[in-house]
Amino acid sequence: MKNLYFRKVIRRDNMLLKFISDVLQLIEKPPRLLLSVFLRKDFGERNFNIVSASSLAFVLTLPFLGYLFMLIKSGATFGWLSMFNFFWLAFIIAFMFMSYRHHKTMGFSLTKYDFDKFSLKEGQYNLPWDKILLKVNIKDRLSPIIAEVVAEPILCFMIGFVLMIIPFTRGVGILIMISSVIYGLSYLGAYWRSRNSILDRNDERIMNEDMAKVFLGDIDMPELPENTRIKLPPIIPTKKKNKEGLYNQIVVEKRGVS
Incomplete structure (x- = not known):
């Protein structure tokens, strides 16, 4: 059941965190794709x-092509293929x-699809992070969060840092380091949104149960019984007919999934 009072009055978003999450969702796809092809499978x-992968590769090639165009225009020879350009390519x-x-x-096909598969699956780890984290006393239920928010980004950041130190791989190193930070933050944001979604549904369930006690039971406002967990304004109708009508307008049956 959908509780309109909860959704419009009680529930509040942290606007700063929501803004940061929205920005991350706008920029997270390319960095995650860039690293995921090396970190995961399936x-x-x-x-x-x-x-998407080809488009990203093309975008990454543009700085190189622009540099090449400028050198050719200036009459340079094939000496342009420096070590920096070679490792970027x-x-x-x-x-x-x-x-x-x-x-x-994956065996992609335009005309066939296995509908038992989850099309948004983010891939399986290439490294056995569950076993690695278990050795350092990370519990099973925490291991996916630690792997995606901490372990994978740190591994990539360290590789990027090493490559950044070497002059002719510096560009690749900086790219990997930036991508690893966005990669970790994007998964942190995903877990934050999923946790909030579950808590919202649970709070809405609690509100539905307690509102039923207030509007459909014999409870007089403003006093609430000890087993209610919500706060309501003191202008609740006293007549049972009015209570039931108001309750049916506040708590409505869902049509589909919202």
């Missing part, structure tokens, strides 16, 4: 596709190679 169809090639492997493994 993706859902709508979480990974070769078109090598990283893009490695990214596309892994992306193509995932694409072939």
Whole structure:
């Protein structure tokens, strides 16, 4: 049952956190894709596709192509293929190679689909993070959160930091470091949103139960019994007919999923 009083009056968003979460959702896809092809396997169809990977690879190639165009325009020879450019291109090639492997493994088809599969699946870990975290006394229920918010981003950040120290891989290193930070924050935001969603549904359930006691029972306001967990204004109708009518307008039956 949908409780309009809870949704419009009681529930409040932390606007700052919501703004940060919205910004992360706008920018998180490319960094997550960039790292996920190396960190995971067995993706859902709508979480990974070769078109998105190819588009990202093309965008990453644009700075290199722009630099190449300027050198050719100035009459430079093939000396432009410096070690920096070579490793930047090598990283893009490695990214596309892994992306193509995932694409072939998934067996994408426009006319067929296995409807037992979850199309938004974020992939399985390539590394056995559950076993690794268990050795450091991280409980099973916490291991997915620690793996996605801490372990995977830290691993990538360390690799990026090492590459940043080396002059000719500095560009790739900085790219990986920035991506790893956004990667971890994006999963933190996803867990924060999912937790809030569960708590919202639970609070709404509690409010429905306690409102039923107040509006459909024989309780006089403003005093509430000890077993109620909500706060209501003191202008509740006294007549049973009016109480029931108001309750039916506040607590409405859901149509579909909202």
